Amino acid sequence: MDVRGGSGAGLELKHLRCLVAIVDTGSFTDAALELGVSQAAVSRTLLALEKSLGVRLLHRTSRTVEPTTAGVQVLARARLLLVGADELVAEAASGHRRLHIGHAWSAFGRHTTEFQRRWHHDHPGIELRLVRHNSATGGLAEGLCDLAVIRSALDLTPWSHAFVGHEDRYLALASDDPWARRRSIRLAEVATRVLALDRRTGTTTLNLWPESERPAVEHVHDIDDWLAAIASGRCVGVTPQATAAQYRPDGITYRPLRDAGPVPVHLIWRRQDPHPAAHAAVALAIDIYRAAPHTPTRPHR
Numbered sequence: 001m002d003v004r005g006g007s008g009a010g011l012e013l014k015h016l017r018c019l020v021a022i023v024d025t026g027s028f029t030d031a032a033l034e035l036g037v038s039q040a041a042v043s044r045t046l047l048a049l050e051k052s053l054g055v056r057l058l059h060r061t062s063r064t065v066e067p068t069t070a071g072v073q074v075l076a077r078a079r080l081l082l083v084g085a086d087e088l089v090a091e092a093a094s095g096h097r098r099l100h101i102g103h104a105w106s107a108f109g110r111h112t113t114e115f116q117r118r119w120h121h122d123h124p125g126i127e128l129r130l131v132r133h134n135s136a137t138g139g140l141a142e143g144l145c146d147l148a149v150i151r152s153a154l155d156l157t158p159w160s161h162a163f164v165g166h167e168d169r170y171l172a173l174a175s176d177d178p179w180a181r182r183r184s185i186r187l188a189e190v191a192t193r194v195l196a197l198d199r200r201t202g203t204t205t206l207n208l209w210p211e212s213e214r215p216a217v218e219h220v221h222d223i224d225d226w227l228a229a230i231a232s233g234r235c236v237g238v239t240p241q242a243t244a245a246q247y248r249p250d251g252i253t254y255r256p257l258r259d260a261g262p263v264p265v266h267l268i269w270r271r272q273d274p275h276p277a278a279h280a281a282v283a284l285a286i287d288i289y290r291a292a293p294h295t296p297t298r299p300h301r
Helices: 014-025 029-036 040-051 068-095 109-122 223-231 241-246 276-289
Strands: 058-060 066-067 100-102 125-133 147-150 161-165 171-172 192-199 216-219 237-240 254-258 263-267
Touching: 014 029, 014 040, 014 058, 014 066, 014 068, 029 040, 066 068, 100 276, 109 125, 109 241, 109 276, 125 237, 147 276, 161 276, 171 223, 171 241, 192 223, 192 237, 223 237, 223 254, 263 276
Parallel strands: 100 125, 100 147, 192 216
Antiparallel strands: 058 066, 147 263, 161 263, 171 237, 171 254
16 A cells, blocks of 8 residues: 555544544454444545555554554544544533633622622523633633623723623722721822822722822732732722722721712623623623612721
8 A cells, every 4th residue: 555645635533533443442343333434434534544644554464453653653643632622622512601701800899709609590501700810801802701890991892891880989008007997088188198000900090089189109010919019008099899898808908988989890791702691691790789789888807
């Protein structure tokens, strides 16, 4: 049999599965039974693979089938490719059985646990996963999630989106700060402090204050930097209720900002090929926020 000059053109997964089946079962007959085809079909498939690759893959006698030196190498690669293909199929099949919701700083704040519990009860066949990603779209633009919770100022035009509700603003400060003993803080007072500000994913901008009365700023890169700057005592931070609910490390206290406007919360998702459960997630979030309006809650310490 002349199998020289192969280019790999026309190589298919069925060719690789046939080779693996022959070697694993030890015969063309048993490979045919495993694959559910005729023995002649197994022979033709192997011949097509050898012609495609341009090498002989098996030594065949009346009693045994052994891979050639080239066959051993091809067999090893074939097993890896087949595993990868099977994993790809499994991921594609399970894609709609998982719903990934992304967020930059926090998911649904104090509503997160209720959202998770109700989702599990109402949609037991769709696993919910919350994904934190430090980008403006909470990982949606990067393909890491199916929907994303957005609180920062963002052009929503490229996305399908829904307004979910509002969250009150809080001041985060070091627990040994004199202001930590107060029940609430006025927004104008913050202008006398140094403000930790995340320009990429944060919800706070200097537009909250008149141009002539804005605080000094220390720029940070993410929630971890923000918390560290505040815990050190050199900065304070302004943030939605969701942050106060989700991040309560030792050394940081949250107090309501009594004269600051609330933060709007949106869910966004891709216009093309949305997850089938996207609208159910939006409806649940809206229902939960509507049942718990953005009235100031007891500060967390």
